[in-house]
Amino acid sequence: MTNWNKTITYTILIICGISMIVPFLWMATTALKSQKEINKGNVGFIPYEEYTAYTRDGVEKRIKVVVAGADSSVVNIFNDAGKIVSAYRKVPNELISEKKKLVFHFENFTEAFNKVPFARYFLNTIIVSTLVVFGVIVTGSLAAYAFARMQFKGREFLFYLFISMMMVPQPVYLIPSYILMHHLGWLDTYNALIIPWIANIFTIFLLRQQFKTIPQELFDAAAIDGCSRFGILWKIVLPLSKSVIVTSAIFGFIGSWNSFMWPLVMIDSPQLRVLQVGLSYFSQEASAQTTLLMAASTFSILPLLILFVIAQKQIIASFASTGLKG
Amino acid sequence: MWREKKRDMKNKKKDFGPYLYLLPAAVIIFTFRLIPIVLSFIVSFFDWSITGVGGFIALENYGRLMHDAEFWQSMLNTFYLVIFVVPIGLLLALFFANLLNSIEKLKGFFRSIYFIPTVTSMVAISIVWKIMFNQQTGLFNYLLGKIGVNPLGWLAESRGIFDLLLSSAGVDYTAFVTSISGWMHMSYNASYMILAGPSLALFSIIMLTIWKGLGYNTIIYLAGLQNIPSVYYEAAEIDGAGRAKQFFKITLPLISPTTYYVLMMTTITTFQVFSQIYLMTGPPIGGPLGTTKVIVYYLYDKGFGEAGDLSYASAIALVLFAIILILTMVQKRMEKRVHY
Numbered sequence: 001m002t003n004w005n006k007t008i009t010y011t012i013l014i015i016c017g018i019s020m021i022v023p024f025l026w027m028a029t030t031a032l033k034s035q036k037e038i039n040k041g042n043v044g045f046i047p048y049e050e051y052t053a054y055t056r057d058g059v060e061k062r063i064k065v066v067v068a069g070a071d072s073s074v075v076n077i078f079n080d081a082g083k084i085v086s087a088y089r090k091v092p093n094e095l096i097s098e099k100k101k102l103v104f105h106f107e108n109f110t111e112a113f114n115k116v117p118f119a120r121y122f123l124n125t126i127i128v129s130t131l132v133v134f135g136v137i138v139t140g141s142l143a144a145y146a147f148a149r150m151q152f153k154g155r156e157f158l159f160y161l162f163i164s165m166m167m168v169p170q171p172v173y174l175i176p177s178y179i180l181m182h183h184l185g186w187l188d189t190y191n192a193l194i195i196p197w198i199a200n201i202f203t204i205f206l207l208r209q210q211f212k213t214i215p216q217e218l219f220d221a222a223a224i225d226g227c228s229r230f231g232i233l234w235k236i237v238l239p240l241s242k243s244v245i246v247t248s249a250i251f252g253f254i255g256s257w258n259s260f261m262w263p264l265v266m267i268d269s270p271q272l273r274v275l276q277v278g279l280s281y282f283s284q285e286a287s288a289q290t291t292l293l294m295a296a297s298t299f300s301i302l303p304l305l306i307l308f309v310i311a312q313k314q315i316i317a318s319f320a321s322t323g324l325k326g
Numbered sequence: 327m328w329r330e331k332k333r334d335m336k337n338k339k340k341d342f343g344p345y346l347y348l349l350p351a352a353v354i355i356f357t358f359r360l361i362p363i364v365l366s367f368i369v370s371f372f373d374w375s376i377t378g379v380g381g382f383i384a385l386e387n388y389g390r391l392m393h394d395a396e397f398w399q400s401m402l403n404t405f406y407l408v409i410f411v412v413p414i415g416l417l418l419a420l421f422f423a424n425l426l427n428s429i430e431k432l433k434g435f436f437r438s439i440y441f442i443p444t445v446t447s448m449v450a451i452s453i454v455w456k457i458m459f460n461q462q463t464g465l466f467n468y469l470l471g472k473i474g475v476n477p478l479g480w481l482a483e484s485r486g487i488f489d490l491l492l493s494s495a496g497v498d499y500t501a502f503v504t505s506i507s508g509w510m511h512m513s514y515n516a517s518y519m520i521l522a523g524p525s526l527a528l529f530s531i532i533m534l535t536i537w538k539g540l541g542y543n544t545i546i547y548l549a550g551l552q553n554i555p556s557v558y559y560e561a562a563e564i565d566g567a568g569r570a571k572q573f574f575k576i577t578l579p580l581i582s583p584t585t586y587y588v589l590m591m592t593t594i595t596t597f598q599v600f601s602q603i604y605l606m607t608g609p610p611i612g613g614p615l616g617t618t619k620v621i622v623y624y625l626y627d628k629g630f631g632e633a634g635d636l637s638y639a640s641a642i643a644l645v646l647f648a649i650i651l652i653l654t655m656v657q658k659r660m661e662k663r664v665h666y
Binding site: 169316 | 347348350363426438445548549605625639654
């Protein structure tokens with residue numbers, strides 16, 4: 001590749017890379033602004049504050065011009081807490097100036113976090129996601145072990161039945177699932193969020209592919225040594241499949257953490273809301289408070305973002321492996 | 327040894343072991359996947375609500391669908407979404423995957439950057455983009471203002487993008503649509519909806535959807551590209567084939583399985599778009615004049631909104647299912663024909 005080509009390639013990648021992160025950057029900087037500044041029209045990337053200052057002997061005070069004159073103006077002078085310390089004072093215009101100052105309103109985060117019970121939403125989401133991931137791995141390994149390593153009647157049929165059900169999109173079975181949950185009495189309970197999701201066809205598929213690659217000799221050797229069927233799974237198959245298990249766990253966790261339509265439909269009580277649903281309701285309640293919405297969005301995506309930064313190689317490899325089928 | 331054999335024989339006769347291993351997964355999948363799927367057919371044929379089952383109404387729901395203008399509008403909107411998101415998303419992903427494949431330094435870094443939107447939740451992203459699209463305090467109009475372009479209505483704009491483009495170029499779009507609608511014997515509104523393209527509101531959602539999916543598609547393409555043996559390119563180089571020729575004669579044909587996979591996945595997921603519509607333009611309306619109401623949003627609104635008509639919503643779901651099934655089958659057939 002020539003140097004010229006290289007320059008163009010990197011330029012395009014950098015420009016588009018910026019467009020990929022600009023929404024996140026803008027989200028974070030907007031979260032640090034004050035709503036007043038936004039309403040005034042400061043919608044750029046820098047959270048600054050504009051104010052009129054009165055400077056005398058090197059001491060700067062915030063003021064508000066009440067009557068502007070040619071040489072001097074009548075102003076109100078404020079202290080740092082925003083209280084008027086001197087009202088209707090006449091000051092010379094050359095001591096008045098428009099100032100800009102960087103101000104980070106970190107309190108937006110705590111305000112958003114406490115405005116609705118986000119701590120509760122986080123806890124709910126962590127409980128649901130953890131149990132789902134755990135369930136998916138347990139049921140998935142057992143079923144995949146049977147599919148990959150055992151002979152039994154109806155194996156192929158069952159496997160293809162599973163695979164074909166995987167293709168059915170969620171909106172299709174959402175309504176009957178809702179009816180089913182109603183009859184089980186599970187609507188508005190954690191059961192509805194956890195139990196239907198503790199078995200995942202895609203995980204079974206992934207694990208089966210992996211289990212099939214383990215050489216038969218290992219199984220024979222273990223069987224001769226008197227290892228039981230479950231012992232082989234526990235002591236040989238699973239340790240050899242760590243990376244696929246991690247992949248399944250990543251998919252399970254991200255999927256469960258980000259799922260929205262299902263919990264939106266199944267859960268009614270505010271105290272049972274998971275993060276995505278809570279965030280969605282918050283966006284309706286606080287729709288005019290841009291800074292709070294941005295703060296809430298920021299801390300909602302932060303856990304997965306941190307997870308991604310820590311395990312980016314593994315996560316990207318996991319997602320990439322979904323495309324290399326057959 | 328002998329005892330082993332005997333146990334084996336016994337196992338062969340009556341070995342419930344495999345079923346025991348399958349049981350937990352099978353119980354969950356049959357109860358919460360198979361039964362609902364089967365039920366969805368049944369529900370759509372009955373007058374079913376959450377309080378109980380009414381009478382058998384056969385195909386009445388489907389008959390209603392045929393004459394439901396809102397349904398057809400949501401079909402058209404979904405169709406717009408798919409025909410914009412899928413090709414543009416695929417081309418961009420292929421383009422970036424090639425760029426990433428051609429560099430060595432910072433490859434992993436760029437890959438991670440492009441991938442960030444994929445792991446973040448659609449809910450948070452929709453909230454952020456909704457504010458970015460805000461007419462007064464949004465980022466897009468702010469940036470447009472910097473380059474001297476008038477602010478746009480974005481999510482509040484019901485006019486079609488072709489209308490907006492041609493009108494700003496000085497074309498009398500109303501007259502154009504009027505003449506076409508007269509010629510086609512269609513109402514003005516119906517012809518406008520088709521001729522003007524997706525509304526700017528829907529187009530805003532199209533942009534977001536492409537942006538969100540770009541990272542995943544790029545990663546898949548990149549994996550596909552890395553699977554092409556470099557000997558092909560070396561041979562082509564010796565034969566004097568240029569970069570463009572190499573791309574069209576080697577890369578494109580050999581990447582076609584990946585293309586089919588990405589095409590299928592993107593199409594299926596785009597048909598199911600819901601969160602961004604719900605969060606950015608609903609509830610209850612589904613965008614300005616319903617121009618962002620897509621099929622899954624309509625289904626949700628009918629089933630869980632004020633109407634609470636679960637059986638009608640089920641009928642809509644089955645239409646969606648049929649479309650996805652047909653598309654999958656068509657793509658599978660095409661894939662078989664063009665397999666390398």
